Structure formats: structure tokens, C-alpha cells
Amino acid sequence: MIEISQLSKKYGTFTAVDRLDLVVPKGELFGFLGPNGAGKTTTMRMVAGILRPTSGTIRVAGLDLATDAVAAKARLGFIPDRPFIYEKLTGIEFMRFVAGLYAQEGPVIERRAAELLEAFDLTEWRDELVESYSHGMRQKLIISSAFVHRPDVIVVDEPMVGLDPKAARTLKDLFREYTRRGHTIMMSTHTLEVAEGMCDRIAIIQRGIIRAQGTMAELRANAERGDEGLEDIFLRLTGDTVARDLVGVLDG
Numbered sequence: 699m700i701e702i703s704q705l706s707k708k709y710g711t712f713t714a715v716d717r718l719d720l721v722v723p724k725g726e727l728f729g730f731l732g733p734n735g736a737g738k739t740t741t742m743r744m745v746a747g748i749l750r751p752t753s754g755t756i757r758v759a760g761l762d763l764a765t766d767a768v769a770a771k772a773r774l775g776f777i778p779d780r781p782f783i784y785e786k787l788t789g790i791e792f793m794r795f796v797a798g799l800y801a802q803e804g805p806v807i808e809r810r811a812a813e814l815l816e817a818f819d820l821t822e823w824r825d826e827l828v829e830s831y832s833h834g835m836r837q838k839l840i841i842s843s844a845f846v847h848r849p850d851v852i853v854v855d856e857p858m859v860g861l862d863p864k865a866a867r868t869l870k871d872l873f874r875e876y877t878r879r880g881h882t883i884m885m886s887t888h889t890l891e892v893a894e895g896m897c898d899r900i901a902i903i904q905r906g907i908i909r910a911q912g913t914m915a916e917l918r919a920n921a922e923r924g925d926e927g928l929e930d931i932f933l934r935l936t937g938d939t940v941a942r943d944l945v946g947v948l949d950g
């Protein structure tokens with residue numbers, strides 16, 4: 699569903715994403731992990747078609763983003779890490795607005811919007827302006843809006859940030875069920891337990907390069923110890939040794 703080939707992005711002379719190859723098959727919940735500044739957001743913004751690659755190709759549902767952008771984007775929903783929402787819309791109006799971007803409206807959309815708002819405990823806020831929403835409520839509204847038009851592919855950048863435990867559970871269940879029904883989700887996260895618990899496959903990116911990818915079992919097969927968890931694998935691969943001498947840091 700998502701095919702990324704030799705994808706690079708340079709900001710000036712700095713290479714944020716370096717000849718990245720990645721395939722996410724239909725029906726997969728794919729986890730995209732990596733340290734801060736590794737290139738996750740940059741990659742996902744390119745897949746969503748809102749950032750132009752320096753080189754390389756991206757296909758969504760077989761459609762080349764460079765030559766078939768409109769058709770490709772019609773198959774895709776993107777949930778950014780720092781979303782923009784019109785403050786002067788109500789929750790339900792925002793849902794209709796997003797569906798409208800995909801030329802969808804009517805009773806089916808109304809029903810789905812109502813069900814999604816209910817699932818995320820936003821029903822009583824549906825007619826309130828977004829400007830009165832808390833951080834987590836906005837996040838839940840944005841996530842809901844990506845599902846209302848049922849895109850084949852959802853690309854979502856750090857969806858768990860700011861969600862309370864119940865919303866986090868709802869999101870996990872929704873993502874799992876959505877992929878079980880044959881849709882595809884590519885998700886970045888820093889919450890390794892979440893990735894380990896719910897993703898079919900995982901890629902670990904560092905400094906714009908994929909360091910490892912596969913199922914948890916495949917990643918473990920390359921582990922140094924049989925009991926290595928994702929956190930150990932992640933820290934070993936990214937070479938980000940945890941500051942050994944924190945006392946020294948604090949003494950300075």
C-alpha cells in the first residue's frame with residue numbers, strides 16, 4: 699500500500715532522510731520508530747504529499763505521488779503531530795469539513811462522525827467550538843476526523859501524545875480493528891511498549907537511515923540476547939547509550 703524507494707530529503711546541505719526504502723503491505727499496522735530528529739516526521743510528511751522529496755519515489759495504493767498526486771492523496775489520511783484546526787468550527791463541523799475535503803457528505807458521514815465522537819467521549823462537546831477544547835480533546839478530534847472518510851491508508855505522527863489512558867486504549871483498538879479490516883496504517887511513536895504490543899512490523903530509523911525493520915520476532919532474531927525487549931534493541935541499534943554518568947551531568 700505504501701512503497702517508498704530511495705527516498706531522500708535534504709534541508710540545504712543537511713540530509714534528513716537518506717535513500718530510504720520501505721514497503722508497507724495492505725492491512726498492516728506499521729510502526730515507525732527512531733530518536734528525536736531521526737527523520738520520521740520528514741518521511742511521513744513526504745508520504746502524505748505535503749513535503750516534496752529531494753529524490754526518490756513514493757507510491758500510495760500503486761499511485762505515484764509525484765505524477766498522480768490527487769488520486770494518491772484521495773486514498774490517504776494524514777494525522778500530523780502538530781495539527782492545525784480551525785478554532786471557529788465546532789467538533790462536528792470539523793468532522794464534516796474533513797469529509798468534505800474528500801468530497802463526502804450525507805447520512806453515512808453523519809453516522810460515522812457521531813460514532814467516532816462517541817468513541818472518544820466527545821459527544822457532549824460536538825457543538826462546542828474547537829477553541830474551547832483541551833489539548834487531548836483536539837488530538838481525539840483530529841484522530842476521529844481521519845477515519846470518517848475511511849481512507850485506505852492512514853499516516854499518523856505520534857498519535858498517543860497527550861491522550862488519557864482510556865483514549866489511548868480506544869485508539870489502539872480502533873487502529874487494530876481498522877487494519878484487521880484491510881486498511882493500512884503507518885504510525886510513528888516513541889512509546890515502545892505500544893509499538894511492541896500493537897504493530898505488525900516495525901522500522902527503526904536513525905539519522906535518516908533505516909537501521910532495522912521486521913516483526914518483533916525478526917528483530918529479536920538479530921538480538922544479542924534472547925530476552926532483548928524492543929527498548930534494548932532500539933537503544934543498541936541507535937547507539938544512544940543512556941547517559942552513564944548522570945551524576946556528572948548534574949555536578950557540572
Ligand SMILES: Nc1ncnc2c1ncn2[C@@H]1O[C@H](COP(=O)(O)OP(=O)(O)OP(=O)(O)O)[C@@H](O)[C@H]1O
Nearest residue numbers: 709712713714732733734735736737738739740741
Ligand atoms: N524545515 C526544516 N528545515 C531544516 N531542517 C529540518 C526541517 N525539518 C526538519 N529538519 C531536520 O531534519 C531532521 C529530521 O527531523 P524530523 O522532524 O523528521 O525528525 P523526527 O524523527 O520526526 O523527530 P522527533 O522524534 O523529534 O519528532 C532533524 O535534524 C531536523 O532538525
Ligand SMILES: [Mg+2]
Nearest residue numbers: 738739740779
Ligand atoms: Mg517528529
